[in-house]
Amino acid sequence: MRITIIAGARPNFMKIAPLIHAINRSREKGSSLSYRLVHTGQHYDKNLSDTFFKDLNIPNPDVNLGVGSGSQAVQTANVMIKFEEEMINHPCDYVLVVGDVNSTLACAVVAKKLHTKVIHVEAGLRSFDLDMPEEINRMVTDALADIYFTTTPEAGYNLITTGAKNDQIYFVGNTMIDSLIANQSKFVKPAAFNELNLQQKNYLVMTLHRPSNVDEMDKLARIINLIDSKFTDKKIIFPVHPRTRQVLEKLNLSTQNIHLTEPLRYPEFMYLVKESFAVITDSGGIQEETTYLGVPCLTLRNNTERPETVSVGTNMLLAFDEELISATIDQLQAGNWKTGKVPVFWDGKASERIVEVLEKLA
Template identity: 55%
Template structure:
């Protein structure tokens, strides 16, 4: 059995890596199972994609569709065309997609149109916010998925409410946490650590990239200024996403405590998160990683598709009103931030469970 593993953007690589390991282990045990790693090329910046293959010990892609950038529609079309051509030339037995990026939706569509079954890892998560491209990607993908691998009971219930039969839903946990736990001993000190004489618990990490936060220049300025103003002089380390950098160039924001740096590799970024006093972000994945590492997390969004990071984890939704920053920082520095707890099945064995289910489903 040949499985296409689809990776196109930075979050995908963290979710695919443990599945590759689990497939190899199953093959070594005598199961007729193999994979073809398909890189769609959705992210093509070295720091945003290429470095992850090396850091996470992912083999070179078997295929690179080279979709590149462009608008949402242009990128979706390029990936669909490229993947359809690949399947027509060399058909796989299962298309396994992860997460909620454009590549996830586009390859799922192309596979189903050629009657190749689709498995979705991280199925069923919902923010309820249709202004987010990721939410559309999730809904479309899940509407044409055959096998649903979920992270939590909340995701299960979202699928059941949409009409998915429980026999097709498999709660397995979170492959991103598999990767985090495996590579945690390998976290690597980035250059900024010594350059700015950083110390454990004495700096804050920030990431911003969502349109609601960064596309309006004055709103972005207000957010950053409020964050800087309420961090009590601690260094604010800001690895800048490429789309955010273009906007920041027009703002000219300068502050002694604000350190804007290039995007970091996986091992370097999580080294910083693990030792930070807190994280300020609008990324869903970072809220999961911060929860597992027990780091206070402030999310500058009005909603989240990962409610477990709030109900059981260290994450709090602040919205994207700059006025929400001050009370959250006061709570943090007063030592009153919640501690969080372990989330069921986020134990580093998710990929093993996924591959076991696939072996059982296809009787291999």
């Protein structure tokens, strides 16, 4: 079985790395599975993509399509144009996409129009919010996919309600947690840890990149100022996404407790998260990682496609309500945070389960 594996943005690399390792282990035992790794180049910043191949011990991609930045339509169209050429030159049996970025949708569409079957890893997640570009990507990809690998039973239910059949859905767990478990021993202090004299469990990590939070300058300024004012005795480390930095540079805010850094390598960022007092984010994957690590997570969104991180884990959703955010931060600092659990099958073996299924399909 020939599989083309797609990665385009930072979260994709953590999701494909354990899968590549599992396929390689299977091949060493005589498996007929083979893969071609395609990097679309959706994330082109070195710290957002290139370092992941070394840090996660995965081979360099067979090709980098180099699509770079652009609007949703421009970026998606460029991936489709370049991936169509890639598919024509290198046909395969299955195209495997992960997550919900523009590359996921674009490559799924191209594959199906070239009569190639699509596998979606992390299928069935839903926020039920069509204002989120990722939700549209998830829905379209799931409408086209032939095989679904899910992180939770709820995701499978979402797929069934939209027409998927039971024999297409495989509940395997979370490959991002596979990466976290496999790489915990490699987590390393970033330079900022000592430069800022951070103390374990006495600082916060913050990430913001959702259009709903960063595209409106006034809203982003209010978020930054509120959080800066609420944590007077703890430093807040803010690795800044390129998208967010562009807006912050225009705002030119002065903060006392928030410290900006460049995007960090995966082992450095995860060290910060693991040892932090809490995380403030609007990311999807970080909700999962903090749940596994037992770190309190304040998610600045109205909804989440990962509800298990709220119902089971350590995550709490906070819509943009300054009084609610302020009160929740008070609750956190008073030590009144919930004790979470790790969801079923978030055990580091999701990729092994996926390969077992692929072997049967082959």
